[in-house]
Amino acid sequence: MDGVPVSARAAGRGSHPPDDLAPTGDAATELVPLGGDAALMASAARALFESFRDAHPDAWPTPESAAREVEECVEAPNVCVALVVDGVLAGWGGLRPMYERTWELHPLVVDAAFRGRGYGRALLEGLEAEGRKLGLSGIALGSDDEDGSTSLGRPGLGGPGFLDELRALRNLKGHPYSFYERCGYAVVGGIPDANGPGKPDIWLWKGLGPSPGR
């Protein structure tokens, strides 16, 4: 994959950028493969570590563990892309095999300084384009709730009533499942207590075909 400019749709969306960054519309923005560029990979590891440190402290507890994750994500057959804005890594994401025709989104990170400007959506669109090239029928992901930021983030929700709770899912404080919904992903399941009591994993999916279903 060569570097490609980010779609015009992504430019200029979302809230205002921090003062020290160029406005999105003026920035030179491109999607590039992450593997093989040591500086970009170091930035990716830093963004991963810092982005998950508070809400998911056990995910990548040290900068070294985040660097190892980046190394794994760029290995074949995984797909891994970085979004570069004026030469700086704004975010990155990857796909890895899960089922034969449906791969897992893992991970997706936009550096805190770049959030709210459509870059997360642009990364997803770039990965979806890569998925189509691979002939995938869909992308799936799990989005953990480890800090009670959804209505599912409380103990005692396992068992037969879980599906009803899932249908009534509410976002209590900025959980990213709503970001995925805005980008066309649907909540299709969940694992109660996936990461301990009251810490579920919420499953989302998007079809990549012409008619992704209802």
Ligand SMILES: CC(C)(COP(=O)(O)OP(=O)(O)OC[C@H]1O[C@@H](n2cnc3c(N)ncnc32)[C@H](O)[C@@H]1OP(=O)(O)O)[C@@H](O)C(=O)NCCC(=O)NCCS
């Ligand atoms: C989740 C994340 C990737 C979103 O990136 P972003 O660049 O800020 O998102 P975008 O600006 O592209 O937002 C796209 C849309 O989603 C909405 N959105 C973004 N984050 C949201 C949230 N937490 N809750 C609700 N809506 C959200 C935006 O308002 C925008 O809406 P629009 O359709 O009206 O334009 C980013 O916040 C992040 O990296 N977070 C830390 C790591 C993380 O949680 N990764 C996902 C783990 S599963």
